Amino acid sequence: MKTKITLKELSKLLNVSVSTVSKALNDSPEISPKTADRVKELAALHNYRPNPVAVNLKKNKTGTIGVVIPNISNTFFAGVLSGMEAEAQKNNLQVITYISNESLDREKQICDLLTSGFVDGVLIAVSEETQRKQEYDHLFSLVDYEIPLVIYDRINIDIPADKVGVNDERSFYDATKFFKSKGCKRIGLASAIHHVGVGKLRMKGYQDGMAPDEMFTATSTNMDDLKTKIYKLITENDLEALLCTDFMSSILASRIAYEHNLKVPEDLKIIGYISSEIAEYLSPSISYIEQHAAEIGAKATELLSERIEGHKNSSEFSEVIVKTTMMHLESTTF
Amino acid sequence: MKTKITLKELSKLLNVSVSTVSKALNDSPEISPKTADRVKELAALHNYRPNPVAVNLKKNKTGTIGVVIPNISNTFFAGVLSGMEAEAQKNNLQVITYISNESLDREKQICDLLTSGFVDGVLIAVSEETQRKQEYDHLFSLVDYEIPLVIYDRINIDIPADKVGVNDERSFYDATKFFKSKGCKRIGLASAIHHVGVGKLRMKGYQDGMAPDEMFTATSTNMDDLKTKIYKLITENDLEALLCTDFMSSILASRIAYEHNLKVPEDLKIIGYISSEIAEYLSPSISYIEQHAAEIGAKATELLSERIEGHKNSSEFSEVIVKTTMMHLESTTF
DNA sequence: CTGAAAGCGCTTACAG
DNA sequence: CTGAAAGCGCTTACAG
Structure with missing residues (x-):
């Protein structure tokens, strides 16, 4: 590399x-305007x-922040990263x-790097495995090193840090109420993540929106199994909405609608939790709950930046909830 | 932050x-084993x-490389980044x-940062706008600063740098020949990127696979316009494959197949250029050309790393082509 | 207003 | 085998 x-x-x-x-280049008042100009001119010339x-x-x-992402092929996280990058530049x-x-x-490996001085702060969404096993020691080691830390998206973890996430419970409560307001009675719920934090919250939102005796749920972590269960749920209960x-x-x-020739939205309305990129391009397109990924990323970065600057009280943590939006596409046309 | x-x-x-x-911590032979052990023990204890x-x-x-990505929500680039990250760690x-x-x-802003000393090397796929306007001065400034540079994916640019991409022309030639081998005669081509480099190459592959008098193409950069043209192309020529x-x-x-009730693959076979994430979940699923994004990212990073280490002749550049794979899903079932 | 000096946390040629 | 010194490219308290 050329020497600068x-x-x-x-x-x-x-x-x-x-x-x-x-001093001249840093606009110090100590330096005479004349000298400052001379210096700046030559500096500009060259x-x-x-050297950062x-x-x-x-x-x-270090002038850097570390972002830990569970899976970048998930467009939600891609959007989060995009928001982070934009805010970080600012x-x-x-x-x-x-x-x-x-x-x-x-x-764990990543957290080890992170504590060895590569970054001034950390933004992390914990991995699925971490959540399942509830093993958070490596995160506490970030806290021990007093590295400013913001947890995003998967925020139901008991760690002293700022957090930015979405109101999962509320979004499903609202979606349920939406169907009810349109006159739907038989509203079902399908889930492959019923066993993890966010899944439970979303189910809770649905339950709160329904009477106890009118709920229909299909859950499984196995794809084929879930497929069978969802189909049964729809047909046996003659569901109007899912x-x-x-x-x-x-x-x-x-997929079930396609294979069994169910007319969507005529026979069945659907609201999914899926990225706009995919939801829009399915046929028919599937209405979905939009999480505003870039905004989550930007907000998390903003909080982290404030921590790094030391603007915030070190024992008080904020929890920011970025509201979701219901996006209506073909599958919820009434 | 805690002082280390x-x-x-x-x-x-x-x-x-x-x-x-x-010296002891860096395993210098100058140091006596006895001292080395004492030092290492205390270092481990603490x-x-x-400090990097x-x-x-x-x-x-700097110990860092800069990766410039045109659009992280494109799962291809997300996959590339994933491959880069893995190889970089190594x-x-x-x-x-x-x-x-x-x-x-x-x-341009990014390249300005990149030349100011934040990174040891750069991996870049140029933006669409850059390609269209063919304005590459900011890239040449990286070259002037002698910052090791590898261009990935969008590689038909005349810049002295290592390049990693895919064989776009060949992939479409092969896809065309595949349809022919299956007995298809009326094979069409649809494109929204006919005006840019890769688009031209893909079209060239198709043309080389077809006789001049048997080609059917629909091109437009406007979505609605293209939709109309593709539908016309299919129906007026009774296409067997697209x-x-x-x-x-x-x-x-x-979408056209869905709206007009065209049976895919019975009435029409389709091969698309689309990420697996989306291709697999469409109904019916669409066969596609897989670009092996992670491999491209890993290879590009490997080349860059060699440049940074100075293992390579500074005036000779390699161009690596990562082969594509045809992925057959429902839309090409014969 | 300008400059010499110290220092951030390391590595490494050199002296002993 | 060990250590004093120089230096990477900066910033900043201090002296003049």
Whole structure:
């Protein structure tokens, strides 16, 4: 790599000291306007830019934040990253990306890196495995090192940190009420994530919207099994509407309609939890709950940036809920 | 942030010099085994890890690579990033992610950052706008700064750099020949990217596979317009098979079949250029050309890493083509 | 207003 | 085998 011009070289060319050059470029009031101009002119001429590594060493920081993502092929997380990157640029922070692939082991490795001084702060959504096993020691080690930390999306974890997520319970309550307001009586729920935190919250929202004796649910973590159960649920109860808590159940609902020639929305209305990218392109398109991924990412980054700047009380943590939006496509046309 | 233990503090505790501690931890043969053990023991006890910023300043590097991605919501690029991250970890490089959002201006800003010393090397797929306007000055400035550079995916650019991409022409030639081998005569092509590099290459592949007088093509950059054209193309020529060069045309083909009750694959076979995530979940599922995104990302990172290490001749550049695979789903069942 | 000096946390050529 | 010194490229308290 070409060696860039340094302060020292600049100072030699200008016949002033390194300190003077540094102060001039940093707009210090100590320096005379005349000198400042001379310095800046030559710096511009040589396209001088301070070596960020040196500046960071001096200031005892890294200028970077670490983002841990469970699965980047999930467009929700891709959107989150996009929001983070945009907000980070505004705060002059570089985003270092780590992908855990939903693996606890990988997540531990990453946290080990994170505590060794590569970043000024961390944004993390824990992996599925971590959630299931509820093993959070590696996250507490971030806390021990006093690395500013914001947890996003999967936020039902008992860790002292800022959190940014969505109101999962409310979104399903609202969706249920939406169907009721349209006169639907037999409303079912399908879930492949009934065993994890967010899944439980979404189911709770549905339950709160329904009378106890009028609920219809199909749950399984096995794709084929769930498919059979959903089909049975629909046909045996002559469902008018179906809520799906996750990607797999949403896709299965779409698939079942296609294979069994169920008319959607005529015979069955569907609301899924699925990315717009996919929901829009299914035939028929499936109405979905939009999570505003980029906004979640931006908000999380904003909170982290404030922590890094030290603007916030170190023992008080905020929990920000970014509201979801119901997006109506063909599957909920009345 | 908690202050981590430093070499100096360690040396004080051990009553040896900083140099000795440093050498001991770096397994220098200069140090006696006895001292080395003492040092390592205490370092382990305090969980000492060298400050990467200081190490990097000393070694005149950053330990990071910059990845520029046009659009992270495109699952192809998400997969590429995933491959890059995995390969970067192997080489002890941190990945700093920049998202250009297909914008030339943003790309210029990013390149400006990139030349100011944040990274040791750059992986870039240029934005659509950049490609269209063929404005590459900002990329040449990376070259001027002698920053190791690898261009991935959108590689038909005349810049002295390593490149990693796919054989677009060949993939469409093969797909065309596949249909022919199955006895199809009336094979059409739909494209929304006929005006850009890769689009032209894919069309070329199709043309080479067909006789000049038996080609059927529908092209437009406007969604509605393209939809009309594709439908006409299919019905007026009674097409047996359709190749789609890109996401939009693939989705439109799927949509047209749904709306007009065309039986796929009975009445029409389709091969699309679309991510597996979407192709698999359409009903019927659409056969597609798989680009092996993660492999492209890994290979690009490997090349970059070699450049950074200086293992390669600085005036010779490699161009790696990662072969595509035809993935057969329901839309090409014969 | 300018500059010499110290120092951020390391590594490494050199001396002993 | 160990350590003092120089230095990576900066910033900043201090002296003049």
